[in-house]
Amino acid sequence: MSILMTVFLVLGAAATILFVAGYVRGVREAIATHADPELEVDDSGDVNAFWWQIAIAVVAAALTIALAGVNPAFIYLGPLLVIGTAAMNGLAFFIDKPPRG
Amino acid sequence: MNAADLTLSPGLTQGLGLALMIGTGLVFLALAWLIKSKLVRNTHDFIISNRRVGLGFGVGSVISVWTWAMAVMMSTAMTFQFGLSGLFWFVVPNGFAIMAMVPLAKILRRRMPAGYTISQFAYNRFNQSKVASGVVTVTMIFGILLEILINLKGTSVVMSTVFPINWQVATLLTVVVVLAYSYFGGLWTSVMTGTINTWMITVPAAIVVVAVFGMIDGGATTVFNAVKAGDPTNLSIFEADAAAGFGITLAFGLLAATVADQTFWQKVWAIRPNQVGRTFLWAGALFYPIPICLGMLGLVGIGYGLTAADVGGDIVAVGPYIVSHIGLPMVLIIAYVLVILAACYSTIDGASSALSSIVAVDLVKRYAPATTESRLFYITKLSMLVGGIIAAIVVLSGADFTSLVLTTYALKTSILIPLVLAIIWPRTNTIGFVGGVVLSILIGMPLREFYGELIGTFSILGISAVVVVGAGLLGGRAFDMRELSVKQAVKLES
Numbered sequence: 001m002s003i004l005m006t007v008f009l010v011l012g013a014a015a016t017i018l019f020v021a022g023y024v025r026g027v028r029e030a031i032a033t034h035a036d037p038e039l040e041v042d043d044s045g046d047v048n049a050f051w052w053q054i055a056i057a058v059v060a061a062a063l064t065i066a067l068a069g070v071n072p073a074f075i076y077l078g079p080l081l082v083i084g085t086a087a088m089n090g091l092a093f094f095i096d097k098p099p100r101g
Numbered sequence: 102m103n104a105a106d107l108t109l110s111p112g113l114t115q116g117l118g119l120a121l122m123i124g125t126g127l128v129f130l131a132l133a134w135l136i137k138s139k140l141v142r143n144t145h146d147f148i149i150s151n152r153r154v155g156l157g158f159g160v161g162s163v164i165s166v167w168t169w170a171m172a173v174m175m176s177t178a179m180t181f182q183f184g185l186s187g188l189f190w191f192v193v194p195n196g197f198a199i200m201a202m203v204p205l206a207k208i209l210r211r212r213m214p215a216g217y218t219i220s221q222f223a224y225n226r227f228n229q230s231k232v233a234s235g236v237v238t239v240t241m242i243f244g245i246l247l248e249i250l251i252n253l254k255g256t257s258v259v260m261s262t263v264f265p266i267n268w269q270v271a272t273l274l275t276v277v278v279v280l281a282y283s284y285f286g287g288l289w290t291s292v293m294t295g296t297i298n299t300w301m302i303t304v305p306a307a308i309v310v311v312a313v314f315g316m317i318d319g320g321a322t323t324v325f326n327a328v329k330a331g332d333p334t335n336l337s338i339f340e341a342d343a344a345a346g347f348g349i350t351l352a353f354g355l356l357a358a359t360v361a362d363q364t365f366w367q368k369v370w371a372i373r374p375n376q377v378g379r380t381f382l383w384a385g386a387l388f389y390p391i392p393i394c395l396g397m398l399g400l401v402g403i404g405y406g407l408t409a410a411d412v413g414g415d416i417v418a419v420g421p422y423i424v425s426h427i428g429l430p431m432v433l434i435i436a437y438v439l440v441i442l443a444a445c446y447s448t449i450d451g452a453s454s455a456l457s458s459i460v461a462v463d464l465v466k467r468y469a470p471a472t473t474e475s476r477l478f479y480i481t482k483l484s485m486l487v488g489g490i491i492a493a494i495v496v497l498s499g500a501d502f503t504s505l506v507l508t509t510y511a512l513k514t515s516i517l518i519p520l521v522l523a524i525i526w527p528r529t530n531t532i533g534f535v536g537g538v539v540l541s542i543l544i545g546m547p548l549r550e551f552y553g554e555l556i557g558t559f560s561i562l563g564i565s566a567v568v569v570v571g572a573g574l575l576g577g578r579a580f581d582m583r584e585l586s587v588k589q590a591v592k593l594e595s
Contacts, residue, residue: 004311004315008307026155030155033153035151068336069184072326085387089161
């Protein structure tokens, strides 16, 4: 097995652990809070200045694709980032702290 | 790199393919059973998860419903056909379309905190107009049916390319499997299985793509050099062919696909209000790497000099063909198949769940408000089965989807700007909304027929915008958006 493949397997495993830990936490939170009869309306914790974040995401995506045409090493950037997607999804469960009824 | 070097991996039997399809469904069925017993008490829970979906499940479920089986394969196919410019035009508008929901979702969630569907918004926004809300309802139903159809088709393409499975068997089995587990838990099942699917679409995809390059002597460098030697423009994102060929119209089509889709609006009202904007922002940004990663397989296809004929005539199959013919270990081929199945299952269960919310709120409760909760609950669940069965019949009949695709395209594109204006511009009125949709279809679709998709799309968007703005400026009063939170068309909580 190549070093590159080993690196990706390790990173994939790390992202998976974070994802599973987050998922389990999410399920527990859902079971604990799902029956709360109160209608939540407070959106004060939500993202407000989002346009610049959207712009950065769009430019970063375009740049990632463009770089794959500049140097072959950047072909692996997509697979690397997609592991980041799983990790960030797992992290999202820890960032979010639902109110308990 | 030579196409003749690619041969079908041994061991890809029909039994293995069927076991993967059924096995995934059984795992989700067990999860759905748990969800049903712990989280679902009534129709309100079934279609809106008591508005308790958090950031993690929100992000995971939005990514998974947006990652269609076809999108997984199309990212490879568009790179294969147009080079990196094809991937650029396929990917960039895709993620943006989800993030474009952020401002609209935040506005509607704040102004109508107890909402369920976008048709319900139209009903309240346009003074209980059944015409305006009916237009929106029909658009949503057509869109949902098309989502199910296309994903069924995508799955049948993959399963019949990788395994010796009859495409009709694959179609039928997909419907049975997805509807079986979706039936039990509704939206909770959709978001929880969808989030698992997001993992299945991401980590295994990365490993498979790296392994594919690892099967080639010299890896990415060899592929890069082969692509460059064939046609260096395939390594540029600035080629105009892809933009003119599909990119610009796709960009607007994708915007309509999110803004005019109950699958996403259902989540807007199901996610806790302090996470709505963040969910769509994260989902859009985190979606990007998925098609970028899988798009790299398109470069492998170019490097090998594959043709459409080599992969069975349809370039959508180029990704599955490479993965099943390059000599990967069986476990990685299975991982790739699971990527496609995950994309397919999550989109279909998300669409079915959205259909159930439309049936409950915009059909049963609007036209038969006296329906009891227990009866409504069963009708809501049955509607998912009916939608899936109709879609399966259409696919199995071998009927041409063209009419359905065109109708859905016309409705979604024509409703995009009127719907956005209805949300952000208080002077938008019923006449402008309905007139904009109808006139843009009546004038824009013939223009599309004669002058092509680009001019047709711009005509539909332009006409709908002019009619809505014109009627709004000529009309009387501005709508008081605060009325949205006061009006309560339906109440499903028990």
